[in-house]
Amino acid sequence: MKGLIRDLEQLVGRDSVQADPEDLLAYQADATGYFAKGEPVAIVLPADVEAVSKTVAYACEHGIPITPRGAGSGLSGGATPIKGGIVLDLKRMNRILEINHGNLTAQAECGVVLADFQRAVEKEGLFYPPDPQSMTVCTLGGNVATRAGGPHGVKYGTTGNYVLGLEVVLPDGSIIQTGSSCVKHSVGYDLTHLMTGSEGTLGVITKVTVRLLPKPEKDRTIIIVCESIKQAVETVSEIIARKIVPAKLEYVPSGAIRGMNRYINPPIETEGGAYLFMMIDGSLSQIEEESEKIKNLCQNSGVLSVKVIEEEGEAASYWKARTAAYPLLLAMVKKVIIEDVAVPRDQIASFAESLEKIAAETGIPIGMSGHAGDGNVHPSVIVYDLTDEVEEKAQKAIKMLIQSGLDHGGCISGEHGIGLHKSSFIEMELGARQIQLFRDIKKAIDPKGIMNPGKIWVEEGEAC
Numbered sequence: 001m002k003g004l005i006r007d008l009e010q011l012v013g014r015d016s017v018q019a020d021p022e023d024l025l026a027y028q029a030d031a032t033g034y035f036a037k038g039e040p041v042a043i044v045l046p047a048d049v050e051a052v053s054k055t056v057a058y059a060c061e062h063g064i065p066i067t068p069r070g071a072g073s074g075l076s077g078g079a080t081p082i083k084g085g086i087v088l089d090l091k092r093m094n095r096i097l098e099i100n101h102g103n104l105t106a107q108a109e110c111g112v113v114l115a116d117f118q119r120a121v122e123k124e125g126l127f128y129p130p131d132p133q134s135m136t137v138c139t140l141g142g143n144v145a146t147r148a149g150g151p152h153g154v155k156y157g158t159t160g161n162y163v164l165g166l167e168v169v170l171p172d173g174s175i176i177q178t179g180s181s182c183v184k185h186s187v188g189y190d191l192t193h194l195m196t197g198s199e200g201t202l203g204v205i206t207k208v209t210v211r212l213l214p215k216p217e218k219d220r221t222i223i224i225v226c227e228s229i230k231q232a233v234e235t236v237s238e239i240i241a242r243k244i245v246p247a248k249l250e251y252v253p254s255g256a257i258r259g260m261n262r263y264i265n266p267p268i269e270t271e272g273g274a275y276l277f278m279m280i281d282g283s284l285s286q287i288e289e290e291s292e293k294i295k296n297l298c299q300n301s302g303v304l305s306v307k308v309i310e311e312e313g314e315a316a317s318y319w320k321a322r323t324a325a326y327p328l329l330l331a332m333v334k335k336v337i338i339e340d341v342a343v344p345r346d347q348i349a350s351f352a353e354s355l356e357k358i359a360a361e362t363g364i365p366i367g368m369s370g371h372a373g374d375g376n377v378h379p380s381v382i383v384y385d386l387t388d389e390v391e392e393k394a395q396k397a398i399k400m401l402i403q404s405g406l407d408h409g410g411c412i413s414g415e416h417g418i419g420l421h422k423s424s425f426i427e428m429e430l431g432a433r434q435i436q437l438f439r440d441i442k443k444a445i446d447p448k449g450i451m452n453p454g455k456i457w458v459e460e461g462e463a464c
């Protein structure tokens with residue numbers, strides 16, 4: 001062990017290596033530390049791509065597992081170093097290298113925190129829409145590696161829709177540039193989008209080039225208080241069917257609203273059975289017209305109330321509360337597993353009904369929240385007691401809701417990725433042949449299997 005630490009210090013400098021037991025503890029898991037933990041032997045904090053390359057080449061030569069890590073905010077165990085080895089903490093690589101007005105693109109190092117990037121871009125009148133709700137901590141590299149998304153997904157898509165090019169350190173330490181900063185690029189296999197969503201299993205993303213948009217002229221927040229989840233779901237279907245595409249459209253369960261009222265100013269009534277937080281954006285005339293349409297549609301469908309928020313501070317308080325929803329829920333219950341299933345938008349109502357049945361059958365409370373407009377649902381599975389019996393019931397509920405998502409024509413993850421926790425479900429969606437293809441691609445790029453081993457699919461004979 002000492003030899004390994006000494007070698008790493010020689011390669012990247014003493015300041016870039018940590019191996020004290022208290023330092024290692026902080027890297028045992030991502031935000032899902034309540035599931036599984038790993039035991040890394042060293043943490044390397046590279047300052048540049050050369051240090052990444054040297055570390056990865058060393059790990060390759062010695063067959064040492066290496067786990068890339070952004071902020072460790074992942075919700076699928078992706079950055080959990082389950083096979084030990086080296087964790088590569090990329091947060092020091094946090095420079096924004098270019099914001100190009102003429103080309104509507106930007107380039108940044110992988111460790112830039114998303115909120116910092118968005119602020120820098122918006123200061124220049126531009127817009128980078130992907131908005132995972134962990135934006136104050138998560139990194140651009142982590143977003144690309146998980147193909148992260150957020151409320152803006154309904155109108156603007158997710159990270160994968162914005163990535164144009166990447167700098168990647170491959171598992172042998174070589175450095176490649178994929179894609180380009182051109183809007184169009186048709187040159188061979190699309191390695192950029194193979195690396196996007198690869199969860200650290202194919203290489204280390206060190207630089208990211210993304211597409212930007214002009215910042216929309218105006219936006220407006222509309223809050224709809226519904227009697228029930230059913231009414232909320234039907235209202236969403238009506239809005240989409242009228243060809244209104246909101247910038248954001250989120251479900252908030254009634255159980256969450258009391259906690260969220262700590263942020264909402266002035267607080268909202270708590271009598272609703274389900275809430276919809278919506279944002280529309282565009283030109284002033286467009287948002288005036290859409291607000292009217294939405295108000296009329298909601299009044300006709302008999303929702304409890306529709307509030308069109310004119311005051312900017314008040315509107316912002318709703319979105320701050322939405323961002324805080326998961327940490328607030330964590331503070332209220334012993335353990336909550338935030339699931340991540342996406343279904344076609346016309347299947348949301350039926351999927352929501354199936355969640356109620358699964359909750360009744362297993363005895364596990366399941367909250368319905370998520371990105372209503374794009375069909376990405378985050379059922380919150382409440383583990384109300386930390387006993388084996390309740391954990392077993394919760395796992396049964398998870399399996400059932402994943403199967404229900406698939407039965408509704410959906411997929412097992414809309415944005416969090418597969419990582420460790422969903423690896424035993426992936427074959428249910430993709431089948432054995434596709435998983436074999438994944439393995440073959442992995443073997444071609446990472447023949448020694450050092451990059452983030454134990455993730456995405458279950459190895460033969462291995463139970464995750």
Ligand SMILES: Cc1cc2nc3c(=O)[nH]c(=O)nc-3n(C[C@H](O)[C@H](O)[C@H](O)COP(=O)(O)OP(=O)(O)OC[C@H]3O[C@@H](n4cnc5c(N)ncnc54)[C@H](O)[C@@H]3O)c2cc1C
Pocket residue numbers: 030031067068069070071072073074075077078079090110131132133134137138139140141142143144145146147148149150151199200201203204205206326327415416419452
């Ligand atoms: C409160 C909260 C809210 C969240 N809300 C959302 C949401 O709305 N939408 C959403 O999509 N996710 C959400 N997440 C999950 C998480 O924040 C995202 O998955 C995010 O993209 C992870 O970024 P990270 O920098 O923390 O990556 P990490 O958690 O450190 O890593 C995630 C995966 O990417 C790999 N990786 C990280 N950086 C690199 C790199 N540079 N090169 C190669 N591989 C890399 C890791 O090995 C791992 O497999 C939320 C999490 C929390 C805690």
